[in-house]
Amino acid sequence: MLTYLIRRFLYAIPILIGVNLITFALFFIVNTPDDMARMQLGAKRVTPEAIEKWKAERGYDKPLLWNAAAAGTAKATDTIFFDKSLSMFAFEFGRSEDGRDIMTEIRTRMGPSLAIAIPVFILGLWAAITFALLLVFFRGTYLDLGGVVLCVAMMSISSLFYIIGGQWLISKVWNLVPISGLGAGLDATRFLILPVIISVIGGLGGAARWYRTIFIEESNRDYVRTARAKGLSELAVLFRHVLKNAMIPILTGVVVVIPSLFLGSLLIESFFSIPGLGSYTIDAINAQDFAVVRAMVFIGSVLYIVGLWLTDISYTLVDPRIRLN
Amino acid sequence: MTGSAASPLLKVNGLTVQIGNGRPVDQVSFEIRPGETLALLGESGCGKSMTALAVMRLLPPAARLSGGTVDYLSAGNARPLLSLTEAEMRSVRGGGIGMIFQEPSTSLNPVMSIGRQIEEVLLLHRGLQGDAARRRARELLESVGLPEAERRLDEYPFQLSGGMKQRAMIAMALAGDPELLIADEPTTALDVTIQAQVLELLKTLQRERNMGMLLITHDLGVVERMADHVGVMYAGQLIEVAPREQFFANPAHPYSRKLFAALPERARHGQRLSTIPGRVPPLDTQHVGCRFAPRCSVAFPDCSTLEPGWHAQAGGQEVRCHLFDPARPCMPTLNTPLPTEPQQTAPAVAASPLLQVQDLKVHFPIRKGLLQRTVGHVSAVDGVSFELQAGRTLALVGESGCGKTTVGKAILQLIAPTAGSVRLGGVELTALSGAALQPLRAQAQMVFQDPFASLNPRLRIGTIIAEGMHALGQRAHVAERIAELLEQVGLRADMATRYPHEFSGGQRQRIAIARALAVNPKLIICDEPTSALDVSVQAQIINLLLELQDKLGLAYLFITHNMAVVDYIADDVAVMYKGRIVEIGSADAVLGKPQHDYTQSLLSAAFTRMRGAA
């Protein structure tokens, strides 16, 4: 089992290299630094000198892959590829357009992102599984039918409307919690409640319906019939037999996103003005700050790969067939 | 055995199950006494399993109990199972009545240890917990003959072999100390030698505990070995009920008689098997008259209009057939033997072998460790040699996993052999590849096991049959050839424009045979061609294969685990065990005087069921 996990871990390396190459191609080959400079400086009054200056300030004035002018190993290292792409493996992302160090920024913004993402993740999972179990327990009845219709209807509403509507209803009409921002310490909960609730409700429909399908598929299997033939009650069958088996497919979809919780939620954070990584990303996109977007792409991939690895580990915990082989 | 004096344990009266408009179980009545086994016998789709599930009230959601009573008489008081509340019923399930299922590999919870699955029952029905439960679970595992019971408690189903899983399943069913055991095809998914052991185990346990048993099976061999009473089901109805001896000595209903006649066995070698035309009617058929009438060879006009009643015979036998109606004395008596089909001539032995296999080996690599290096090999086939003459049948016999299918595929170069030589008509195949192999593909073809997986559902029958001709560049007169082939395998030429889903399993197997014949092969490798089929259909396919052999001089490499079929069809037999041939020779020699231990155990397992297996 250990070799299995190590192998899966090593598997991540070529993938990260692949991601790195793709981002490099996307940011430096499809568009040259000149294009980026022209875009940042505004297309109108751009002079070749201004472009050169812009590039020099950001270290984009080097050759892409091979610096023939440099000496020795610097031929390979004094290049954009080495500086801007390979350095990401050391988590050195350079500076953003406004001159701040990106890694420091990421570190300080992680906290607020997690403060929302973790409760959303846990509550959301709990709510969806509970709701799905309820529907499965009453399957074939009108409660089940109504629940499924509700799920489909909830899935059909854009998350934008959940946020806009929720903010309007709870903060503006009922005046229950502040509409946006983030306080310090315990005071933060006041600000966090609304975004958390909205995110959980927004994701409930799709998740609950998906889990319901998994539960029903599982409960049509032979071993469930065996469990019933033992005389177990429906509840015992559902919780002791179906749920445990259904956790395997559910885990595949769920564990992989855990590391990505660090990235926070783009929409929620920007709507509620929460200074997390999600709003950082959106601001960077709007300001066309390529260095930040590049950094976030890389970090996102790293976290996803960690998620894949965690999925492998969680499989071994849940599924004896993998643990013992 | 307890005589009929004892009061019954289970009384089923007029049980009816409805699915939509169809009645998969229709007015079924029977009784089971303690210590006694009732076997429900019938082909697939006859409503046997549905009857068992109805007794347990575990019917699938689409099915509905629409009539009848089921009384469970325990310790003197009768409990009407169909009117108990769900909670009361749960104390019966697993407690008074235990159940085991056909497929042990899917019927156990894959993520729960064996011990916990048994302890669950012990807690529920015996109130045992903790150490007491564990001790009892271990005793149960020991009593079903599972070696190293203590260790097995903490193991998961995937760590057990098929036979061991079924034993664990039985232990679980016994954990609630049931008075009645329902066994739904308990050995169908197991290998022959394991089948015998599990049946023996069930019998012993039944004797020890004086349990009643409802045994669902399609296998006459199992019935003969296990049953005290036999109920034959057809299209949702019981059509014959009899004590076992009576039933085997003198099956009464034409359907029962046909079931016997369709069995392949040595005694019938050289004759055509008796077959039942057509197939079991689909569930939603609205029956008028006798349900078997459309397929019955002795039916007369009244059969298709009047529903027959029960007619008692001597020795406790009861039949639902007009032929036994005392009010119709002048009906054709059943003493006239059922017609058997004409004799076939024995195939002539050709001079030079068509197929020569020398020291064939197929190894699959085992990869391990960080870099997935090959650390060893599994020898699926480990040095197999044999010869097959034109026009003869060589049966390759063995249990699942012994490598017999791999041999078949390696001969056709569908799997690359690791070593050895395969010569077809004197040409070495292993040395050829790609285009060079093409001409030889016309000489050897294959018929597969699962008729539902062997035809592409998206292609028309004509296209399927023509595929080989196109691939091998035979493009002339394709349409005529398809028509000719379809008729040759007993189908109609106009069926070429239809799609596979319109055909039954037996018909599909005929199509698969036509596809193989299309390129005029000299050798056909038949990989378990009848094991997915019911007895009566199996007989049709075997007859067809023999007929084609006569007419076209085909050689068959017949891969199977079914000793009865081997016995009937084979000229020569090769017994495979763990990748090697342990015994080879003429059918008479190998089956008559087996030398190797394994052959003997295989034969004894199969042949204690004298009438053979389906």
Next chain:
Amino acid sequence: MMPVLLWSDALFFLLLAICLGGIVWARRSPQLAASWRMVGGSRAGVAAATVLLFFVAIALLDSMHYRERLPQQPGESVQYSVEVLSALDALMKTQRTQTEKTYSAPLATHLYAKESRADGQGRDFPRLKFGGKHLEDAEDRGADVVQHALIGLAAGLALWAGLYAVIRRWLRPRAQWFAWDALLWAMAAMLLTGGVLIALMPHYHVLGTDKVGQDVLYLTLKSIRTALLIGTLTTLSMLPAALFLGILAGYKGGWVDDLIQYLYTVLNSIPGVLLIAASILMMQVVIDTHPEWFSTAAERADARLLSLCIIMGVTSWTGLCRLLRAETLKLRELEFVQAAQAFGVSSWAIMARHILPNVMHIVMISVVMDFSGLVLAEAVLSYVGIGVDPTTISFGTMINMARMELAREPMVWWSLIAAFCFMFVLVLAANLFADAVRDAFDPRGRTS
């Protein structure tokens, strides 16, 4: 008039042609026909499909583009306007051109904001330039609206009654299995709503106007085409690659499989939003630095729309590819494939003849299942600013413009509600239709 065929138009027409071809093909193959019959027998499926057809019809009208001929000066050659219009624009010319100054409520006769009166006597709500301008007295509005609405209802009802008669007399007896009642209910809902809208349109801004006075109904209808294009072209754009690579990986195995798996794991590991953001930013740079490629603003917006589709396709094809690979792995072991191998049929022929037709149901299911998710994603991406071109009218850009309106005093709700309702109906219909299709084509996925 000069017809204009935008790339997205061409692809949209191609898609419709594929659908029509698919129908003809399905009629010849009994399995497909049987599956589609199941969809046709499902009430929810038929109702959803009927609603979707209305949306498709609007999108189709909005995809027939042209450029108007400018008034010709003597001696000059023929000149065409740089503005690309569609048939829908032509039909809704009044809505497109009769804009107000700023916000006005649905069916209003007055502007939503006070203005200094022309005579300088304080501030007042001025009358609208277009909405209710035929009324002498704005007080009569209620009766006038009711009157027009009734006419619309009556027209809708008449059309529906005609349809009902046709179905009862000719169609129902020929196809008993079809859920005609669901079709009729859905038609009733659509025809009556449509009748009222059309009857009121010439006289009012039925759904009000937005900040710059544009008719909200017009904007909403224009958004439909964008939503449908994103929902369909995205999947279509990557379908060939997903099919080819998925089947190839599953059938060939070995290093081919490893390579393809590596490829899609890499693409999958970049968070979708970020990959889209990065690609769209890059695409925008390309579009901005090459103005000479596009002769009109519409073509530029179209290029951005298509690139969005392709980029979203790149991020979403991996799921389908994985599914196809898994299914092919299963099919490869089936006996009909081995039978073909025993005849020496080539790998490519086996993949084309035996594997491809047997995985098409997965493709079908995934196309319809992805649709609603993509429509929702477009709204979010456009809202964030990495979706369609800001000049392209879409649900996302509409919501983006209207997002602060609920916070205004007095509140402006109609833009958001209009976008919400149309989007909800579209996505709900798509979801219900997708469920019906999945139930019919995938026996395992059947939920009850």
